[in-house]
Amino acid sequence: MRIALFLGCFLILTAQGPKDLSLFDGKTLDGWKVAGFANEGDVRVADGAIVLPASRPMSGVTSTRTDLPTSDYELTYEARRLEGEDFFAACTFPVGKSFITFVNGGWGGTVTGLSSIDGADASENQSGKFFKYENNTWYRFRVRVSDKAIRCWVNDEPVVAVDIEDRTIGTRIETRRNQPLGFATYRSTGEVRKVEVRKLTSEEAAKNNKVDL
Numbered sequence: 001m002r003i004a005l006f007l008g009c010f011l012i013l014t015a016q017g018p019k020d021l022s023l024f025d026g027k028t029l030d031g032w033k034v035a036g037f038a039n040e041g042d043v044r045v046a047d048g049a050i051v052l053p054a055s056r057p058m059s060g061v062t063s064t065r066t067d068l069p070t071s072d073y074e075l076t077y078e079a080r081r082l083e084g085e086d087f088f089a090a091c092t093f094p095v096g097k098s099f100i101t102f103v104n105g106g107w108g109g110t111v112t113g114l115s116s117i118d119g120a121d122a123s124e125n126q127s128g129k130f131f132k133y134e135n136n137t138w139y140r141f142r143v144r145v146s147d148k149a150i151r152c153w154v155n156d157e158p159v160v161a162v163d164i165e166d167r168t169i170g171t172r173i174e175t176r177r178n179q180p181l182g183f184a185t186y187r188s189t190g191e192v193r194k195v196e197v198r199k200l201t202s203e204e205a206a207k208n209n210k211v212d213l
Helices: 002-015 173-178 202-209
Strands: 032-034 044-046 049-052 058-063 073-083 090-095 098-105 111-115 139-145 149-154 157-163 182-186 189-199
Touching (some): 049 182, 058 173, 090 173, 098 139, 098 173, 111 157
Antiparallel strands (some): 044 049, 049 189, 098 111, 149 157
């Protein structure tokens, strides 16, 4: 009887699928550390968000967790730019044994994409897209990483879909302090909140790998 009850509970939990793992409690920097960029601003928590102040040139925060997935996962977060004209929550995240950065509004606010692929920045590779961001506006970002592809959305609008199989994935030297996962601003003040990660189901991972690139 007890075995049957245990198996029943296990099957129910399994059927519910992967659970979201919240990486930010909205109150403290528990699980995070200041990235340590030169001349970094006063990174802090206010009104339920991590505040990344404008600096000369960068401010950032980096996760201290050791249990982050490296493939077949989805990362979601919300961010907004309070002031400035450049990226306000560039997100560095794991891709297998390496890392890459999803830049939002870099190069003077004109480019959203991945840095770097085969040594080329978002401004130079196929992932780079123009996306206009308004200050004081929250945007929802979503990143999916699988063995063969990375896809990114802004407010549910697809902006990146790249094949990463047999390609060199890495970050610019400037964002290495955000590894394994972190956020950075460039001469802009940004806020980040609702940072969550979850494992993809096998069906979601397969679909991500087969996206029309």
